[in-house]
Amino acid sequence: MTSVYEPWEAARGADIIAEHSQMEGATLPILHALQEAFGYVPEEALPMIASALNLSRAEVYGVFTFYHDFRSRPAGRHVLKLCRAEACQAAGGDALAARAEAKLGIALGNTTADQRVTLEPIYCLGLCATAPSAMLDGRLVGRLDENRLDALVSEAQR
Amino acid sequence: MSLRLYVPCDAGALAVGADEVAQALASVASQRGLTIDIVRTGSRGLYWLEPLIEVATPAGRIGFGPATSADAASLLDAIVSSGQHPLRLGAVEDIPWLKRQTRLTFARCGIIDPLSLDDYRAHGGYRGLARALTLTPDEIIAEVTTSGLRGRGGAGFPTGIKWKTVAQTAADRKYVICNADEGDSGTFADRMLMEGDPFVLIEGMTIAGIAVGATKGYIYSRSEYPHAIAATAKAIAIARKAGLLGDKIAGSNFSFDLEVRMGAGAYVCGEETALMESLEGKRGLVRAKPPLPAHHGLFGKPTVVNNLLSFAAIPFILDEGAKAYADFGMGRSRGTMPIQLAGNIKYGGLFETAFGITLGELVDEVGGGTFTGRPVRAVQVGGPLGAYFPRALFDTPFDYEAFATRDGLIGHGGIVVFDDTVDMAKQARFAMEFCAIESCGKCTPCRIGSTRGVETIDKIRRGDRVGENIALVEDLCGTMKLGSLCALGGFTPYPVLSALKHFREDFGPQQPRLQAAE
């Protein structure tokens, strides 16, 4: 599955913001909705959120940067997240993470030069009884071993 | 006659191919002109058997697992002819691992269709609410207090007392928050229940709302749990349509409504005050206490914040009575605890049992030791802020006080097993590193201490003035413990100090390690 995102358009962004702005504590729902539509949260959207919610730009920027999930630029075509938390470490996750880094030629937290794959750490997917775990573009994979990891990496590179 | 099969749609089962198995079963059946009815359920929590397929028979449900899509044809053969199959497990209820549990909170999980109110009701659902509606709010709270239920998030604070405080605080608006921000590695009970029996959570929160006089509730969960969030949101819509949420619940004079909110990858938001900040749309910074959330919580209003497992225990307590719940357990830990066995473990999964079972029984007997077959060297109990225990402490009973006496905590009930290839200095370093990544930055001991901790453990591992630097780490841990605002900085010392205490031999210049786990 390749995630298909809309290109950023201020008018569409404004609609999304307006749709959620009446919620209690709307900032996170709005940031999530923008990222779901565009794949990231364009910088231009932050002052728009601020004025819709009657907040300062600094406040919105502060929220945006606090949470690990929100991206300031688009990710690669595929996002491969490897669980790096303890249960997955206990089940051999360290070696698998190193293997993925070597195969893709990038360290965790980076995107390949061809913009195909973003490789990220994640801290527990709640699949700790079928560890090690990964998520490729929203699809969950458990009981990861070298073969399954290699298959995931090549799928992501396609 | 149509054949009824059950295939889990739990995320843990999906991750090992449950959807593919369901599709394969459907397509083989249609090729053969067989009418089958596939019900998607939650997971029973026997994860080494997932995907675990069940078939309804006059003698109860028969299980097969772990199944792959390639098994679909032979499975259908065996099912139709009631014949043998290498994956046949017999009656699921009779599998010893399940049979020795006491499932109160997880009674329905893996059995019912999670989004069928009829199924939920047929299995005892909404009886707790029905009884609550015959009681006064004070009587409901008294029932919860008598049950001895304590916060299942880790702190173990008596739930009834928390509710009473909120009930007695006058305000124009009050809130009920479910902390489903299950960020601890090795835990997945909240996720399983949201996916496998979301109505029990909705019922429990509704009862809380009535008891304390709140009209609005939030369930705050993690972006890492998209399936759980989707299932819960659907269940809320169904409950609302059936008049079980919204105005005049179930024909009573009470109004209560619910909403699910998603975090954004910040572990610290599992701390109740950071969680409320996040719900308010702010950075997840920890608030100093007092004021208590019970007096001054979400948007400044009196707020009940409980763990998902606490709310999910409520319907049973109201339905069967406080005593039925309190009859289980030991000492001041009453009732059952859904324990999660994870990591390098042979039989991993959800094991709900009365408090009092020992760590050794859980790891060796229930869990069957490691998946790799190597000796168990260490277990971490209670998530990234929990202590590492060596085999010598395996006689510790699962109980809030017993773990505290041994400088540990049970937290949210997760147990992560490591074999003898583990490098405990590396695990101690990870604890500090995780704290540094996740610190909200508000208090200095946590923000700076964690980074200094990583650096100092690195020196130890390089063999740089080992003795002095170990003393420094211990001292730093003392500062973090006493000086941090919340459990993140305050409890990170648990894994670090326990690793130092029980596995001191790992701290020094790095030795070539044993072959790492496969």
Ligand code: FES
């Ligand atoms: S620790 Fe990796 S899924 Fe929980």
